Amino acid sequence: MTRRRQSGLDSVAALPWPVGIVLGVVGFVAIRYGIGWFFGASDGRIGQEIADQASGGMLAPLAWLVMGLCWFAALVSYLRGRARRKLLDAQTGLESFNRAHWREFELLVGEAFRRQGYAVEETGQGGADGGIDLILRKGGRTTLVQVKRWRRVQVDVRVVREMYGLMVHHRADAVCIAALGGFTRAAERFASDKPIELIDAPALLALVSSVQQDGGIGSIEPSQPDRSEAAPAARAAPACPHCRATMILRHNKSTGEAFWGCSAYPACRGTRATSALD
Structure with missing residues (x-):
């Protein structure tokens, strides 16, 4: 690589x-x-x-x-x-994500994965316009990560195809794209049957809140009205039945039905039905 x-x-x-x-x-x-x-x-x-x-x-x-x-x-x-630790612990919601410089945004995403037990390499290849920003390694698996701080532009299928091509070229195991602006339907369809994880702003907020230190600086408080709806779900998130990592509330792309998915995906594909916690 x-x-x-x-x-x-x-x-x-x-x-x-x-x-x-x-x-x-x-x-x-x-x-x-x-x-x-x-x-x-x-x-x-x-x-x-x-x-x-x-x-x-x-x-x-x-x-x-x-x-x-x-x-x-x-x-x-x-x-x-x-x-990096102070940067992640200072995040209080989507507004603080938006205020971060693109390089700071890459660092806080990397730190979130690092706290999940990944070895994180900050490649310096991506820059402001894209590419491989992070390389995650855990359990013998390698995941290529691209981070997009675009707030008003959705990531289209072209970007997802490019990252998938890089995954194949570099013989990595999976791809993860984190984007504040979300993804087009075409991008979601292309990723649905491949080892590609698409993380939009609410999912990223849930991921960050799940790894923030308890009582840390600026830790996300779900009770405040300007927080994302993903934050209360993250606070009550169950443990993965397979690897015991914190789970994230996700939605089935076809039916829209909510379910709990492992935050270590794609390394772990554990799921739980939301009804199991009711």
């Missing part, structure tokens, strides 16, 4: 921050002591000279530099993660 070029520092910053700390320590030990030990075990004169210089502290500045860079990348990773 084609990706943008990343420097070594960017790659470490994309990892969980504790990994960056460990890499810094490992890099320091490997350079400060490992090189000298490796060449010291050889019988050659050149190897012995390198070992003597290494043991004399010649490589110490490089070792400290590597550890410092890794720890700086770990700090960047920690700050980015905290910013």
